[in-house]
Amino acid sequence: MIEDMLRTPAAVQEAQRHTAHNYHPLPVVIASAEGAWVTDVDGRRYLDCLAGYSALNFGHRHPALIAAAHAQLDKLTLTSRAFIHDQFADFCRELAALCGKDLVLPMNTGAEAVETGIKVARKWGYQVKGVPAGQATIVVAEGNFHGRTTTIVSFSTDDDARADFGPYTPGFKIVPYGDLTALAEAVDETTVAVLLEPIQGEQGVVVPPNGYLPGVRQLCTERNVLFIADEIQSGLGRTGATFACQQEGVVPDMYLLGKALGGGIVPVSAVAADAEVLGVLQPGQHGSTFGGNPLACAVATEVVRLLATGEFQRRSTELGERLHAGLRALIGKGLVAVRGRGLWAGLDIDPALMSGREACERLMERGVLAKDTHGSTIRLAPPLTITAEEIDHALAQLAAVLAG
Numbered sequence: 515m516i517e518d519m520l521r522t523p524a525a526v527q528e529a530q531r532h533t534a535h536n537y538h539p540l541p542v543v544i545a546s547a548e549g550a551w552v553t554d555v556d557g558r559r560y561l562d563c564l565a566g567y568s569a570l571n572f573g574h575r576h577p578a579l580i581a582a583a584h585a586q587l588d589k590l591t592l593t594s595r596a597f598i599h600d601q602f603a604d605f606c607r608e609l610a611a612l613c614g615k616d617l618v619l620p621m622n623t624g625a626e627a628v629e630t631g632i633k634v635a636r637k638w639g640y641q642v643k644g645v646p647a648g649q650a651t652i653v654v655a656e657g658n659f660h661g662r663t664t665t666i667v668s669f670s671t672d673d674d675a676r677a678d679f680g681p682y683t684p685g686f687k688i689v690p691y692g693d694l695t696a697l698a699e700a701v702d703e704t705t706v707a708v709l710l711e712p713i714q715g716e717q718g719v720v721v722p723p724n725g726y727l728p729g730v731r732q733l734c735t736e737r738n739v740l741f742i743a744d745e746i747q748s749g750l751g752r753t754g755a756t757f758a759c760q761q762e763g764v765v766p767d768m769y770l771l772g773k774a775l776g777g778g779i780v781p782v783s784a785v786a787a788d789a790e791v792l793g794v795l796q797p798g799q800h801g802s803t804f805g806g807n808p809l810a811c812a813v814a815t816e817v818v819r820l821l822a823t824g825e826f827q828r829r830s831t832e833l834g835e836r837l838h839a840g841l842r843a844l845i846g847k848g849l850v851a852v853r854g855r856g857l858w859a860g861l862d863i864d865p866a867l868m869s870g871r872e873a874c875e876r877l878m879e880r881g882v883l884a885k886d887t888h889g890s891t892i893r894l895a896p897p898l899t900i901t902a903e904e905i906d907h908a909l910a911q912l913a914a915v916l917a918g
């Protein structure tokens with residue numbers, strides 16, 4: 515009877531009716547949110563342990579970010595890059611400083627930042643490195659996830675992401691992730707870049723072996739190849755540092771950023787690199803109508819300022835230890851493996867017990883939202899504003915789900 519009065523079932527059906535079924539969402543219909551918590555159309559509250567795949571690193575509706583957005587909405591929202599607006603210079607300068615790079619190129623989605631990185635690397639290859647016309651190659655890793663455009667899915671190793679979307683863009687070599695020997699063999703005089711996630715998020719928060727990222731850096735330097743770090747999911751505080759690369763003492767030639775850069779409000783992505791790399795682009799060679807728009811810049815500048823305090827990176831480190839200790843205690847009690855760093859974890863559920871999807875559905879029934887990937891893996895990436903008590907609450911719900 516009470517079930518009949520809930521709005522969720524009809525709202526779930528309605529949400530499916532007029533849309534392509536390119537997602538398989540959990541049957542929860544969210545109506546409002548604050549901090550680490552969301553509320554559905556029936557008034558039920560859930561602890562958000564996915565945080566928009568890290569797009570909500572600062573939680574839902576962080577007051578400073580909402581204030582920046584409101585203030586900008588009242589002044590100016592869009593100009594296109596045909597004109598300069600008064601939010602642009604601050605954003606580019608402050609983000610470049612955060613990255614330790616000369617220049618920034620703002621776009622909107624993560625995939626666009628990746629596409630931008632590929633274009634810039636190819637142009638750099640032809641104009642600076644001297645690769646023969648049309649020969650540039652980029653080396654990528656098995657298990658990668660860099661987005662959904664036709665070029666990007668061309669070098670995906672995930673059949674769901676790639677199959678039936680050909681013809682595929684040539685110019686990519688795929689090597690096993692974490693294998694320096696294979697990488698060294700794949701790099702030749704036509705190689706313009708190595709494109710990697712410092713931790714593979716979609717693949718299940720896969721951390722490469724110790725020494726891998728420094729080895730990639732050294733190889734790229736020795737062979738005059740750009741190291742492009744896709745920090746779209748791993749960056750901006752998620753792992754306990756501004757960039758996951760920093761934790762390995764590595765500085766890539768190019769950072770690809772997105773997700774959290776938009777503060778959970780607007781899509782903002784960017785490429786950051788030094789002038790000898792990003793400087794290869796001339797007017798007319800790349801762009802985006804919405805890239806670097808005033809609203810995006812106002813919000814993203816505030817994001818950069820939040821990160822510049824170091825508070826969120828610290829929280830991620832400290833609370834991440836608590837999260838990982840709690841998860842490790844569940845190994846043998848329903849979990850078979852736990853990976854990750856900071857407030858980011860990939861958990862492998864014992865497949866004999868239940869699938870990742872089933873575990874997420876049961877967690878949802880207990881008021882915790884998370885997302886499965888690749889069968890029996892669950893990803894946890896709560897907002898960096900989550901408290902110790904909230905982490906303990908999520909761990910207790912997970913333990914209860916695994917205990918059946």
Ligand SMILES: Cc1ncc(COP(=O)(O)O)c(C=O)c1O
Nearest residue numbers: 623624625659660661715746747
């Ligand atoms: C590492 C990485 N790169 C790129 C992307 C693509 O970002 P977007 O969905 O904003 O295009 C994602 C999205 O999950 C990602 O995790």
